[in-house]
Amino acid sequence: MRQLQTEPGSPAILPFPGAFPGWPRPLLHLSPPHLAGGERAALLGALDSGWLAPAGPAPAAFESAIAAITGFPGALATTSGTAALHLAYRVLGVERGDEVWAPALTFVATVAPAVQMGAVPRFLSADAPGWTLDPGHLAEELGLAARRGRLPRVVVPVDLYGQPCDLDAITAACDRWGVPVLCDSAAALGSTQRGGRHAGHGARLAVFSFNGNKIVTTAGGGALVSADAALLAAARKLAGQAREAVPHYEHETTGYAYGLSSVLASLGLAQLPALPDRVARRRAVFEAYRAGLGDLPGVEFIAEPGWSRSNRWLSVALFDPRLFGADRDAVRRGLEAAAIESRPAWKPLHLQPAFRQAPHRVSARTALLFEQGLCLPSGSALSEADQGRVIEVVRGCARA
Numbered sequence: 001m002r003q004l005q006t007e008p009g010s011p012a013i014l015p016f017p018g019a020f021p022g023w024p025r026p027l028l029h030l031s032p033p034h035l036a037g038g039e040r041a042a043l044l045g046a047l048d049s050g051w052l053a054p055a056g057p058a059p060a061a062f063e064s065a066i067a068a069i070t071g072f073p074g075a076l077a078t079t080s081g082t083a084a085l086h087l088a089y090r091v092l093g094v095e096r097g098d099e100v101w102a103p104a105l106t107f108v109a110t111v112a113p114a115v116q117m118g119a120v121p122r123f124l125s126a127d128a129p130g131w132t133l134d135p136g137h138l139a140e141e142l143g144l145a146a147r148r149g150r151l152p153r154v155v156v157p158v159d160l161y162g163q164p165c166d167l168d169a170i171t172a173a174c175d176r177w178g179v180p181v182l183c184d185s186a187a188a189l190g191s192t193q194r195g196g197r198h199a200g201h202g203a204r205l206a207v208f209s210f211n212g213n214k215i216v217t218t219a220g221g222g223a224l225v226s227a228d229a230a231l232l233a234a235a236r237k238l239a240g241q242a243r244e245a246v247p248h249y250e251h252e253t254t255g256y257a258y259g260l261s262s263v264l265a266s267l268g269l270a271q272l273p274a275l276p277d278r279v280a281r282r283r284a285v286f287e288a289y290r291a292g293l294g295d296l297p298g299v300e301f302i303a304e305p306g307w308s309r310s311n312r313w314l315s316v317a318l319f320d321p322r323l324f325g326a327d328r329d330a331v332r333r334g335l336e337a338a339a340i341e342s343r344p345a346w347k348p349l350h351l352q353p354a355f356r357q358a359p360h361r362v363s364a365r366t367a368l369l370f371e372q373g374l375c376l377p378s379g380s381a382l383s384e385a386d387q388g389r390v391i392e393v394v395r396g397c398a399r400a
């Protein structure tokens with residue numbers, strides 16, 4: 001409850017204190033929601049307006065705000081980032097047996113909808129600085145695939161933990177073979193890449209998430225963005241059960257109930273103005289960890305190439321057991337004993353039982369990022385005292 005904070009002066013907002021006695025909440029969460037102060041009024045406003053469903057002014061205003069923040073001409077608000085990915089795969093025409101390429105180091109949702117559509121995922125290394133998809137490796141693999149006569153239907157790079165991938169180089173490699181790029185920017189709202197452009201620019205489609213653990217939240221939600229108005233319109237139609245524009249219910253295909261409700265869009269409208277502050281705070285948390293831990297042997301923080309500015313959604317570091325004196329799990333357990341939540345970096349998807357059959361070409365370095373990687377508490381409401389506590393516990397694990 002300590003971390004679910006409002007801005008100073010705003011009223012208490014949730015019935016948490018005492019509402020769930022005995023609820024075993026760890027004291028320090030990895031990435032809890034951070035309220036901006038206007039949420040209560042926004043939610044009551046939604047109720048008072050009578051617009052609750054995924055229609056009306058709030059979703060439209062939320063979409064305009066996302067478009068303005070990200071610099072895309074339009075946005076589609078969805079029930080989740082995963083739903084936005086699903087819609088993207090549909091409008092890109094992914095079919096059973098098609099290959100969908102992604103870096104191995106990512107969240108399962110990057111490829112899950114495509115796999116459910118019958119596509120075959122192929123996993124690649126995440127060896128670029130910032131632990132994202134390596135464009136050189138991708139170009140090489142695309143050349144081999146062209147020779148095999150089996151190019152991917154789509155390539156899906158990921159902005160890892162908010163760190164933008166090298167999208168210009170990735171799209172250049174894909175353009176050569178006419179392969180579209182879908183950027184999983186789910187965690188990268190507020191991050192910028194080459195030329196100061198917002199994350200996701202240059203891809204045919206990009207996706208953002210407003211899940212409860214992301215930098216700003218609608219409790220659950222997502223967005224699909226594109227410079228291609230026709231693609232976005234096709235996705236919008238599918239998100240609304242693929243209704244044809246006639247008075248009765250007419251369907252030439254089947255769609256989904258993926259539109260974001262007015263209630264949640266209102267929550268998002270109250271959250272979005274805080275984004276620049278949330279980016280600054282998460283970056284400050286990262287810098288505090290780097291300043292407090294970077295001198296220890298065997299500790300390596302995720303890199304931020306000079307052409308990018310990460311929102312530092314999650315602060316993640318590698319712990320090399322030979323140099324640090326303790327492995328990633330020992331650090332995690334040490335934090336847990338101090339009631340501090342941390343989490344191993346993504347387990348690469350080619351190592352997941354669900355994808356045992358999936359073709360892959362993944363470096364040992366990519367697997368190492370999981371073996372040694374740990375995400376530290378990164379919430380934008382994390383106090384300096386709590387950051388100090390995390391640093392102290394981690395330092396205590398070194399050569400313990």
Ligand SMILES: *Cc1c(COP(=O)(O)O)cnc(C)c1O
Nearest residue numbers: 080081082107109186187209211
């Ligand atoms: C959060 C996240 C998603 C999924 O977003 P949801 O809104 O939770 O469905 C997908 N990919 C990445 C990389 C994410 O971090």
